Amino acid sequence: MDILFLDAPYTGTIELCSETISYLKKKKYKTVGLYASVQFIGKLEIIGTQLKNIGINAVTSHPDRSHVKGQLLGCDNYYNSLNLDENIDAYVYVGDGRFHPLALVYGQKDSKSMKEIICNDPINKRMVLMGIDDILIIIKKYRGSLLKFFTAKTVGILITIKPGQEQFKPALMLEKKYPNKKFYFFIDNVISFDQLENFNFIDVWVNTACPRVSFDDQEKFVKGVINLNDALSVEEILSKESVFNQC
Amino acid sequence: MSLYDTELQKALSKIKESKAKTVCIQLPDGMKPYAKDIEEKITEETGTRVLIWLGSNFGACDIPLGLNKMGVDLLISWGHNVFHKKIDGW
Numbered sequence: 299m300d301i302l303f304l305d306a307p308y309t310g311t312i313e314l315c316s317e318t319i320s321y322l323k324k325k326k327y328k329t330v331g332l333y334a335s336v337q338f339i340g341k342l343e344i345i346g347t348q349l350k351n352i353g354i355n356a357v358t359s360h361p362d363r364s365h366v367k368g369q370l371l372g373c374d375n376y377y378n379s380l381n382l383d384e385n386i387d388a389y390v391y392v393g394d395g396r397f398h399p400l401a402l403v404y405g406q407k408d409s410k411s412m413k414e415i416i417c418n419d420p421i422n423k424r425m426v427l428m429g430i431d432d433i434l435i436i437i438k439k440y441r442g443s444l445l446k447f448f449t450a451k452t453v454g455i456l457i458t459i460k461p462g463q464e465q466f467k468p469a470l471m472l473e474k475k476y477p478n479k480k481f482y483f484f485i486d487n488v489i490s491f492d493q494l495e496n497f498n499f500i501d502v503w504v505n506t507a508c509p510r511v512s513f514d515d516q517e518k519f520v521k522g523v524i525n526l527n528d529a530l531s532v533e534e535i536l537s538k539e540s541v542f543n544q545c
Numbered sequence: 546m547s548l549y550d551t552e553l554q555k556a557l558s559k560i561k562e563s564k565a566k567t568v569c570i571q572l573p574d575g576m577k578p579y580a581k582d583i584e585e586k587i588t589e590e591t592g593t594r595v596l597i598w599l600g601s602n603f604g605a606c607d608i609p610l611g612l613n614k615m616g617v618d619l620l621i622s623w624g625h626n627v628f629h630k631k632i633d634g635w
Binding site: 366 | 556608
């Protein structure tokens with residue numbers, strides 16, 4: 299079966315609104331990391347020029363899973379996903395909604411400090427700021443789940459079988475790393491949240507599907523859930539100086 | 546005018562080029578209301594049978610499975626572009 303992806307680009311004008319420009323000028327930022335979701339990516343150069351005109355250098359990168367430079371996916375929520383080498387003062391995100399720019403907030407949870415995310419919404423012509431307050435409650439609970447994993451005896455690993463998501467082999471690394479825990483491997487098309495409680499012998503869940511599930515759908519996991527890569531480095535995460543551990 | 550360009554000409558060209566007889570269209574939640582117009586346009590222009598994917602479309606990682614068993618020759622997925630999966634996990 300052949301597959302055709304269509305970006306469905308935004309049909310309106312894509313530019314920084316006056317509120318965003320005023321805010322950036324006031325903050326006196328020198329360099330910003332510039333990203334957009336795929337519907338808005340085609341006009342990123344225009345945004346770059348607008349930034350240049352107010353004395354701000356815009357840098358961007360080609361994140362791991364994206365198809366084009368500057369494109370931000372919701373799953374780019376780990377610090378190394380972006381592949382951004384330059385030091386920046388803040389992020390500027392172009393697009394609507396919260397899902398994509400929240401990836402930039404989550405992506406900084408293991409850093410020493412958090413840079414603010416300035417979201418410029420071309421549809422509603424407004425600016426929204428994002429930072430640690432947007433995820434504070436979620437990452438406090440997430441920290442609890444990490445601690446729970448640390449002491450758990452039985453762990454359920456959730457694997458979804460869609461080709462873009464399936465992470466069975468990487469999940470097997472958990473058995474080697476934690477020989478004293480018993481891991482059960484669960485597979486599904488998409489995570490069936492309403493089935494989780496039927497497996498009452500599980501102490502905590504490890505998610506290997508979309509890495510946003512463990513944050514955005516956290517309340518659906520009564521026993522708690524953490525992401526695979528965090529499970530593989532739980533001691534390091536809990537012991538480092540980070541935004542995450544200051545919350 | 547719609548907020549997002551459905552790029553229907555690209556879809557129609559691909560259907561004609563691939564000679565697909567059955568096409569599945571997959572839309573993110575915000576674009577699901579566009580399914581009516583897309584279905585009608587594809588049917589009218591190509592005579593192809595169109596199946597509308599009811600379920601999720603979280604991203605290009607979220608491709609429906611088993612469509613080939615339904616005789617689907619082509620999947621057209623809106624709102625995302627090619628996903629580059631990391632083979633060594635996240």
